Amino acid sequence: MTETPLWEVFIRPRNGLAHKHVGSLHAADSRLALQAARDVYTRRGEGNSIWVVPSAAITASDPDHADEMFDPTGDKVYRHPTFYEIPEDVGHM
Amino acid sequence: MHAALLEIADDCLVLGHRLSEWCGHAPMLEEDLALPNMALDLIGTARVLYDHAGTLEGQGRGENDLAYFRGERDFVNCLLVERPNGDFAQTMLRQLYFAAFMEPYWRAAMDSTDPVVAGAAGKAVKEVAYHVRHAGEWVIRLGDGTEESARRMRRAVDALHRYTGELFESSPAAAAAEAAGMLPKRAEMRGDWDRVIGMVFAEAGLDLPQDAYMQTGGRQGIHSEGLGHMLADMQSVARAHPGAVW
Numbered sequence: 001m002t003e004t005p006l007w008e009v010f011i012r013p014r015n016g017l018a019h020k021h022v023g024s025l026h027a028a029d030s031r032l033a034l035q036a037a038r039d040v041y042t043r044r045g046e047g048n049s050i051w052v053v054p055s056a057a058i059t060a061s062d063p064d065h066a067d068e069m070f071d072p073t074g075d076k077v078y079r080h081p082t083f084y085e086i087p088e089d090v091g092h093m
Numbered sequence: 094m095h096a097a098l099l100e101i102a103d104d105c106l107v108l109g110h111r112l113s114e115w116c117g118h119a120p121m122l123e124e125d126l127a128l129p130n131m132a133l134d135l136i137g138t139a140r141v142l143y144d145h146a147g148t149l150e151g152q153g154r155g156e157n158d159l160a161y162f163r164g165e166r167d168f169v170n171c172l173l174v175e176r177p178n179g180d181f182a183q184t185m186l187r188q189l190y191f192a193a194f195m196e197p198y199w200r201a202a203m204d205s206t207d208p209v210v211a212g213a214a215g216k217a218v219k220e221v222a223y224h225v226r227h228a229g230e231w232v233i234r235l236g237d238g239t240e241e242s243a244r245r246m247r248r249a250v251d252a253l254h255r256y257t258g259e260l261f262e263s264s265p266a267a268a269a270a271e272a273a274g275m276l277p278k279r280a281e282m283r284g285d286w287d288r289v290i291g292m293v294f295a296e297a298g299l300d301l302p303q304d305a306y307m308q309t310g311g312r313q314g315i316h317s318e319g320l321g322h323m324l325a326d327m328q329s330v331a332r333a334h335p336g337a338v339w
């Protein structure tokens with residue numbers, strides 16, 4: 001089955017939550033991929049909605065570029081709400 | 094009334110066990126989970142029906158007695174479900190033939206005068222609806238796939254179609270339960286079955302056999318050679334260790 005395309009599977013555990021990546025599988029086309037996702041990843045009531053996406057359609061960041069992609073945020077502590085002190089007068093936010 | 098329930102319970106158990114024989118042997122990992130999923134649906138239905146049949150019979154027999162301590166001639170499943178797995182095409186066509194019958198059957202059985210049957214039907218109808226979808230998609234893809242897959246699908250039709258007529262026949266036991274409103278009339282599933290099979294075959298590019306000879310006998314306990322071997326395997330642990338529990 002080496003020629004069978006690879007699919008990424010996303011499952012929404014409950015209404016109101018976001019679909020979350022759970023894994024991948026092989027299937028000939030999108031309809032069979034949905035069925036396979038149901039059979040492989042929702043056997044224990046994990047969700048109520050499934051997305052399948054061809055793995056080839058995903059553009060991923062390059063691990064070799066991780067330094068320039070992600071390190072610059074490391075020293076910007078003021079982007080976290082915990083950086084700021086809230087004046088007493090403001091009360092409960 | 095318990096005898097009519099046994100027929101349906103045996104159908105579900107025997108087909109469930111056949112599907113479970115694929116576990117660890119399916120052509121791809123995804124199907125290695127899908128086939129036992131369907132097996133567990135069917136075995137779950139069989140358990141409810143055996144339990145209820147044992148209660149109605151009133152002889153103190155439980156689900157294990159009925160599943161594991163009856164011989165081949167006592168099994169009253171239809172011949173279709175005991176057919177050996179063959180290749181993947183045959184397994185999927187067998188599943189489609191059976192599920193396309195059971196989906197309207199369980200839907201009708203939700204109105205059963207027997208609340209246990211109605212409850213089992215409400216759960217099973219969703220399960221077999223998925224079996225129809227899954228098996229149907231495979232029959233379409235194999236029938237309309239490569240030269241080799243189409244050849245195997247045609248061979249599956251040749252091997253299995255003769256066992257579909259029995260699905261619509263009511264034994265005397267079934268006819269009594271149908272007259273009492275406990276179970277749906279099997280013959281009435283014909284229209285739905287023809288429509289689903291017709292749609293799938295048209296999309297799969299398969300020809301529906303016309304005026305094919307229909308083999309029957311399962312409801313009288315007259316089975317093909319394969320069932321005895323299957324039961325010997327399925328029942329061996331329970332018979333070697335009667336009453337054993339996990």
